[in-house]
Amino acid sequence: MTKTGGTTPEKTDVKVSLIGGHRLGGASLHERTVTASLIGGADVDLTDVDIPEDAELRITKLSLIGGVSLKVRADVVVEVRGIRLGGVTDDGPTRAGGPTVRIDAWGLIGGVTVTRL
Structure with a gap:
């Protein structure tokens, strides 16, 4: 990911x-991503993506049924917004x-669900 x-x-x-x-991830991912499905979640792996310190990467997930599984480095701050019946599992950044x-x-x-590696 490169910051414009x-x-x-x-x-x-x-x-x-x-x-x-x-499934989303890799260096080809842009700063804004919208994923929409009737039934199905989003599996997002950002562990190998170089996100600049001052950048904000935004992923919007729209679906009736399906959650988001996000994998990030330990230093990434994750903000979750929106409305859904499922909760948010995240232990926060380590720094x-x-x-x-x-x-x-x-x-x-x-x-x-946010997993930190």
Whole structure:
């Protein structure tokens, strides 16, 4: 992931499916990603992505049924917003500061689980 400059518009990835989730990760992931499905979650692995310290990576998840499984480095700050019946499992960053990943999870059933490596 590379942070775009102040004059360049941010790129947004859009992933859509009726049934089935999405796997996201890798250096090709842009600063904004929207994943939408009727039934299916999002499996996001950001452990090998170089997120600049001052960057914010935003992932929006829209689904009726399906949660978000997020894997990040220990120094990444994760903010979770949205409405869903499932809860949020996250033990927080191990140190203050660091890059930020914001998850906007909108759905009926499905929580957000953050795993730190």
